[in-house]
Amino acid sequence: MKRSSQGLTTVVMLVILLTALALQSTRFHERPYRQDEAWSVDAAETYNLVGVVKWVSNDIHVPLHGIVLDIWIALVGTSSQAVRWGAFLMTSLTLALVYRLGADLFSRRHGVYAALLLVASDFFMFFSGEARPYPLLALLAALMMWLYVRWLRATPPPKSPSPYTGRGTLDSLQRTIHQNDNVVGAQHVVPLQSLIFILTGTALLYTHFYGAYLLFALGLFSFVIVHERRRLVWTIGAFVMMGVLFIPWLPALYRQITEIYPAGRDTIWGPSRYDFAYIYNDVTTLGGATAVLLLLSVVVFVARAYRTPPPSPLPVYGEGELRAAMTSITRSQDPLPEGERLRGRATGTRRASPLRFIFIAATLLIPIAVAYIVAGGERPFTARNFIVIMPSFALMLAYGLGYLPRIIGIAVLTVYATVAIFGYTPQAITEDYPAITADMQRTLHGGEPLLIDMGPHIWHYVPFAYYFDAGGVLTEQTFALTAHWPLALQRLQVTPLQTLDSDNLIDETLHLIEDAPEFTVVGWFTHPYRDELAARLRDEYAETRRTAYGSILVSEFERIPQTAPQFIFGEMFDLLDMRMDTQAEACSTIDVQTWWRAAQSPDDNYSIGVYLLDESGVVRTQADGAPGNILTLQWEADRAYPDRRSLQLPCEIGRYEIKLALYNPVIVENLPIVAADGEDAGTLISLGFVDVTAP
Structure with missing residues (x-):
């Protein structure tokens, strides 16, 4: 049963990952670079690694993404689709890590739900597909949270095995876990794991400043939760090492915030950019439905925390009881399959510690709070920076769904994801x-x-x-x-x-x-x-x-042409000049430009008509409208007005004539035309001929 469940989970995750790749590849197909993307790609294409670092130091960013992009562009070139595939691959890794984190904290079902919720998120799927730091930021955030969970499992045991020297139930249980390593399978820290943990946190700092907000949340969580001194020192020491490794960038950072952007780069956005509603609306996909899922998770957390009795501080545990008393955010190797584990205490299974939910809530809310505090110093933020909290946000939404009956949870998630994915509205291309x-x-x-x-x-x-x-x-x-x-x-x-x-x-x-x-x-x-x-x-x-x-x-x-009128229409409008191509390809368009001047104030609104006639005199196409796209009653006397009309050329090659008229659109009557020499020109004049050739 367990192998069958794991196999099904693997298949589901593969489908989710392939769906994410397909969605991003389709949504970004031939989409031009956004302003910031073009900026980043231009620098990565132009400079070497050292040059990219120097260039980034002149902005308000940190250099790791520029370095990664420089290497990637050297491999795949600068086409938007090729460059963004690097981001797509990071997105897939982020989804896999979120699944693994959810499975370690709660269950495989929670992990699958969280991954699918990210795929359904317009915000996450858009910004994690850009050639900007955001996909790398989301990836490192998910990786850091997962490594943190494993880090707490692997931190060194206390010197004293006595369960009565700690500061409470949590430390007593932590000591008991390490005394029973052979039963639980807890691990001790190893140099390689320490190195990976510290380097990941350092990479997060060098990717985006919001990575520091997540590290602050993890550090604060450690201070509050980890009471045993040696364990706390070991954990905080790792965070200190991350800060030490960031010291080389501090001179550049000081220059960035004191010389380059002393008052914040985007203060022109105004106070509305700080509103919580602004952040919520940008980050969430289905605002109302997402709020319901958040409320469901809180209700489930309160209900489970209230119904779960506190673990005993006594160190006398059998194997099954020890597994039920696992604390902090660590999860034991539970031999029961997922379906049985989620049925509750009646089957003799453990309940997840409330600290696991609190851990997710802390990594979600503390970065937001820190961002608001920093923004209070007139350094505005944009919503896309909050992609750093998206792994936590997805797990928060999945928490309540995962404890619903399986059929109900799957049904709710299916409806939510379907509506979100098919209702996807791409962000407008404001700078094409x-x-x-x-x-x-x-x-x-x-x-x-x-x-x-x-x-x-x-x-x-x-x-x-x-x-x-x-x-x-x-x-x-x-x-x-x-x-x-x-x-x-x-x-x-x-x-x-x-x-x-x-x-x-x-x-x-x-x-x-x-x-x-x-x-x-x-x-x-x-x-x-x-x-x-x-x-x-x-x-x-x-x-x-x-x-x-x-x-x-x-x-x-x-x-403006400084020429005498060539024709006079209705004694009110002087035709000063006319321009057009005399040869064009079949099925293309041709522009006809004319220059007008009001000889006197017009007595009504008139329209211009430009006509394309074939050799038999049949009108094949025409373009009409107010001359110069301004109502003629608004024209000023003796002022020149240009007009440009586009005509769709037929696909048949040949010689076509272009004619022009001014007419009253209400009674559909052409104005009489007089040539410059005073000769009557009728009500329709010829502008010339165009030869339509084969493409």
């Missing part, structure tokens, strides 16, 4: 750098100024430098619209961008564009710079295109 780069490759002309408006902070510009450089877009005419960064921040640039000499963006822009026929602005849609620039240049330039890529806009500005 590859798409913006492709746009620049299509539309940017040689020598055209490219102005990037992302505010004063350098980290918003670094991904543009990475993608633009890789796409061949980065030139001497590319500028970051910000004043020179301090030297400490300039060192964060992997691919440097040119900056401005002052904070006066408009005047600096006028100097940069000089008499350029056109220029492009890329920046946040919320920034007023673009509209302020357009207002300042309204008599010389006009915005001919505005394309949104998430929260970033691409705007093209062109110099």
Whole structure:
């Protein structure tokens, strides 16, 4: 029965791990790097290991992830899918460790439940798949907790075997366990285990500062729970060694918090980033259902703690009783299969010590509390840093489910996981750098100024430098619209961008564009710079295109044609200029750009119609709308307005004519057209011909 149960558990865990890999591979397929990911990959690709460490020291991070990423990229390259597979593998190892931790603390069923709950977590599955420190942080957090449990089992026995020299029931039971090593199978610490434990904690410190919060939780738990002096000294000594090994980074840390980010890197986010509701909503997948599972775990813990009598301090135990009295967070080698073990005391099985639940609660709540305390010092946090508590969070959710009747627990978990996985909503791509780069490759002309408006902070510009450089877009005419960064921040640039000499963006822009026929602005849609620039240049330039890529806009500005009208529509609208390609591939699109000026204030709202006709005069496609995408009743007299229309070309090769009209959309009547020489041009003019060729 035991082998059969273990075999089934192994199969279930393999399914969970494969599901996690499949989900992450699918969800991240062709997903571009997020801003911070592009930054990390750019540095890892550009620098050697020493360079990566120096680069990280100029930010507010620690270097281990950069080192790991540098090695991984040297092996697999920089494609987003290949790089992220390193994170996917770390995710699988994290799930396996969470299962092992749950099995050691409670039961194999708890371990399986916790692993599946992590797979169902949008928060965990997204950030553990990024090319950032988060997957390594989650992996080392789970590994550290598991090693800590084993460490407490392996710490040295007290010098005195007397059960009456301790400070209470806990120490008496710990001594009795070590006196009965041959019965329980408790272990003594060995140098290799000590080394692994200390190095894992040190790696956690060098991965992310939130790793220190978890180590603090484990250390505080040791102070409260471990009363026997020699055992406590041995445990705390290990944590001290981790701190000693972190000393080489302290000079860099001091510089980071005093010179580079003295007031916190992200204070611009505001106080809402500190709200507990903000953290809870980001970390949890199904907020209401998750709250119910948390409440269930607390209720089960209280009920079991209340019903379980305290263990006797006397050291006289039989083998079965000793197994039932195991304390702290250690679990004995129980020969009963999982199904019998969870049925309770009536079958003669042990009950899990309440300290095991308290251990999980401590590693969940103490890091959150420490983060809030640190944030109170104006060093804001983001929710994704809390991936460090996700192993504990999953075990907390699984605790109550694991003590429900098997069928009910499986049913509840199945419904929860199914709804969560199929209801997955990917985080919006707010900065689609590859798409913006492709746009620049299509539309940017040689020598055209490219102005990037992302505010004063350098980290918003670094991904543009990475993608633009890789796409061949980065030139001497590319500028970051910000004043020179301090030297400490300039060192964060992997691919440097040119900056401005002052904070006066408009005047600096006028100097940069000089008499350029056109220029492009890329920046946040919320920034007023673009509209302020357009207002300042309204008599010389006009915005001919505005394309949104998430929260970033691409705007093209062109110099207004200084020409006489070619046609006059309804004595109100002057057609100043027209531009289009005369050759294009079949099934592609063609842009038709026209320039207009209101000769007088329009008396109504009119629409423009651009038509593609075949050789027999049949309209194959058309594009209509308000000229310049502005209602003509809002037009100002003597001001130029550009209009750009895209026409879908047919897949049949041939010669097609493009015609244009202005009309009243209410009565669908074209305005009369007069040519520049005063000749009547009817109500529809020809802009020219386009030859559609084979691809």
